[in-house]
Amino acid sequence: MTGRINLKVQIGELLLQNPVMPASGAFGEGMDELVDFNQLGAVVPKSITRYPRGGNPTPRICETPSGMINSIGIQSKGLDDYLAHTIPYYSRYHVPLIPSISGDSIEEFVEMSRIIALEEAVAGLELNISCPNLKGNGLSFGMDEEVTYQLISEVRQVTTKPLLAKLTPNVTSIVDIAKSAVRAGADSLVVANTLLAMAIDTESWKPKIGNLMGGLSGPAVRPVIVRMVYQVAQAVDVPIIGCGGIMCGRDAIEMMLAGATAVQIGTASFLNPTAMLEIIEEIKAYLKEHQLEDIQQLIGQAHSQIKQE
Amino acid sequence: MRDFRLKVVFNQQVSQRYWHLCLDASSIQEDIKPGQFFNIFCSDYSTEPFLRRPFSLYHFDKMHLEFLYAIKGVGTKALTHYQKGDTLNVLGPLGQFFQLPKNTREILLLARGVGIATLAALAYEAYERGIKVVGVLSARTNDDLVIADTLQSLGMVIYKVTDENKTSDIENVMERLSFILKQRTIDAVYTCGSRRLTRLLQRVSSEYGIYGEVALEENMGCSVGVCYACVCQIKEKEDSQSVRICREGPVFPLEKVLV
Numbered sequence A: 001m002t003g004r005i006n007l008k009v010q011i012g013e014l015l016l017q018n019p020v021m022p023a024s025g026a027f028g029e030g031m032d033e034l035v036d037f038n039q040l041g042a043v044v045p046k047s048i049t050r051y052p053r054g055g056n057p058t059p060r061i062c063e064t065p066s067g068m069i070n071s072i073g074i075q076s077k078g079l080d081d082y083l084a085h086t087i088p089y090y091s092r093y094h095v096p097l098i099p100s101i102s103g104d105s106i107e108e109f110v111e112m113s114r115i116i117a118l119e120e121a122v123a124g125l126e127l128n129i130s131c132p133n134l135k136g137n138g139l140s141f142g143m144d145e146e147v148t149y150q151l152i153s154e155v156r157q158v159t160t161k162p163l164l165a166k167l168t169p170n171v172t173s174i175v176d177i178a179k180s181a182v183r184a185g186a187d188s189l190v191v192a193n194t195l196l197a198m199a200i201d202t203e204s205w206k207p208k209i210g211n212l213m214g215g216l217s218g219p220a221v222r223p224v225i226v227r228m229v230y231q232v233a234q235a236v237d238v239p240i241i242g243c244g245g246i247m248c249g250r251d252a253i254e255m256m257l258a259g260a261t262a263v264q265i266g267t268a269s270f271l272n273p274t275a276m277l278e279i280i281e282e283i284k285a286y287l288k289e290h291q292l293e294d295i296q297q298l299i300g301q302a303h304s305q306i307k308q309e
Numbered sequence B: 001m002r003d004f005r006l007k008v009v010f011n012q013q014v015s016q017r018y019w020h021l022c023l024d025a026s027s028i029q030e031d032i033k034p035g036q037f038f039n040i041f042c043s044d045y046s047t048e049p050f051l052r053r054p055f056s057l058y059h060f061d062k063m064h065l066e067f068l069y070a071i072k073g074v075g076t077k078a079l080t081h082y083q084k085g086d087t088l089n090v091l092g093p094l095g096q097f098f099q100l101p102k103n104t105r106e107i108l109l110l111a112r113g114v115g116i117a118t119l120a121a122l123a124y125e126a127y128e129r130g131i132k133v134v135g136v137l138s139a140r141t142n143d144d145l146v147i148a149d150t151l152q153s154l155g156m157v158i159y160k161v162t163d164e165n166k167t168s169d170i171e172n173v174m175e176r177l178s179f180i181l182k183q184r185t186i187d188a189v190y191t192c193g194s195r196r197l198t199r200l201l202q203r204v205s206s207e208y209g210i211y212g213e214v215a216l217e218e219n220m221g222c223s224v225g226v227c228y229a230c231v232c233q234i235k236e237k238e239d240s241q242s243v244r245i246c247r248e249g250p251v252f253p254l255e256k257v258l259v
Helices: A078-091 A106-117 A145-158 A174-183 A219-235 A249-260 A265-273 A275-289 A301-308 B074-079 B115-128 B148-153 B168-181 B195-208
Strands: A009-011 A014-018 A020-022 A062-065 A067-070 A127-128 A161-168 A188-191 A195-196 A214-217 A241-242 A260-263 B002-013 B018-022 B037-041 B052-054 B064-070 B087-094 B107-114 B130-137 B157-162 B188-192 B212-215 B230-236 B239-244 B252-253
Touching: A009 A174, A009 A260, A009 A301, A020 A275, A062 A214, A062 B148, A067 A219, A067 A265, A078 A106, A106 B064, A127 A145, A161 A174, A161 B064, A174 A188, A174 A219, A188 A219, A188 A260, A195 B130, A214 A219, A214 B074, A219 A241, A219 A249, A219 B087, A241 A249, A249 A260, A249 A275, A260 A275, B018 B074, B037 B064, B052 B064, B052 B074, B052 B115, B064 B115, B107 B115, B107 B168, B107 B195, B115 B130, B115 B148, B115 B188, B115 B212, B130 B148, B130 B168, B148 B157, B157 B168, B168 B195, B188 B195, B195 B212
Parallel strands: A020 A260, A127 A161, A161 A188, A188 A241, A241 A260, B107 B130, B107 B188, B130 B157, B188 B212
Antiparallel strands: A009 A014, A062 A067, A067 A214, A195 A214, B002 B018, B002 B087, B018 B064, B037 B052, B037 B087, B212 B252, B230 B239
């Protein structure tokens, strides 16, 4: 064992035993036969909506070079079922539970955050502001600085628990949105959700996704997300959680060098259900190999390397 | 369910479009049932194919897992490159399996294309339990009906219908089913591989009051019930609800699925 190596990181007031957590939507109860959830930095179950929702038409997923497009539509059993089943289920694990919240309106975000944050088992909240604002123009909340500010500051009023804002990469300037989220009181930023994408079948001439467009994930997007993490890290002081195409320990290290304090793993878990545990081991091995004792020594190092030149 | 690394015993082409993959399953302790599937990594973290591919079992015993697959795209094409001695990541067994109701003496299988392989697993189990099997197997060409002769050689009554012989249309299949149901006492019906044939068998099973099941296929993400990519609509009382094919399926009661 490598007892001397420290993998602990801090996200707001949350102390994580290691920086590896699942990305919402790529994690759930079905994985408990394969993964010991107690080994993770935190658990982030699939985004919850206020009311039950059936989700989008099929096909909901298609493969692309080095990635995949999905448009699931947040199929959900609603908040009541979440409180009755999902939270009690995750309470049995001793790692921080971070519910991911997806509202159709700012009012729904506020209502759900207030109710879920009251649960003792809940350590923090991820606000999935990448979902569409049905009371607005249908664009994601996170595409507009003002809406982002309003949403997060209103949720801030109803809970003192750490708030993680999951940003959408489908914006002109993610830095402006990031600043807005932090100004409103976000304790951490998840950079980022999936990239809006499309694929068309050249035989049937039809879009490969039932909802026509969907979110691209996987290693295809990683360089874009590394760039965004780097830019956001220059602009804000809160911890960033890097999310986008991390498949192995080195990919996680790259994200941390760009400025991420922790990482979320999504698509990799579909290819390899134990990817998160392997990534934790690979990070440890990397630190050992580079004779580093503390993972903190990596965070944002790409920035200081440039300054030194 | 586990992510096994299994050695290829053989992987050979058995017709123009079909391949037969056999894996060494001696390390698998889990109980495996017909209708269940495995999610196979057809390459190692390549650009394409990127995701795993789900394959239902064609045949299995304590030592071997066998899959019969058609080359449909980059995933199945990549799988053909694996040779004896290579290893594959194989996640499973996954999903719900076929049920043979108590005191079943004879079953009817209606399968199309690669769905024939899925139902063959059930046919072998029925055969071992002394249950008689009648099969109506549909495919584009006679060449695609690679296992029809194998099933026939075990004493099963097999009817072949194909597009090339213009015998696979609904009217002809319906006629065939009516003939079988009048001649024999069928206790349960099963189908896989075609929405059109599933709808037909729904009508027939309801008309004759026979228990039925269908195995569905869909593109999958995680295959363990996490991502909600592979869903179908199921009748629930007056309503319908969206359920996961990888978890609540792939085998469903025939009358419940909306196809």
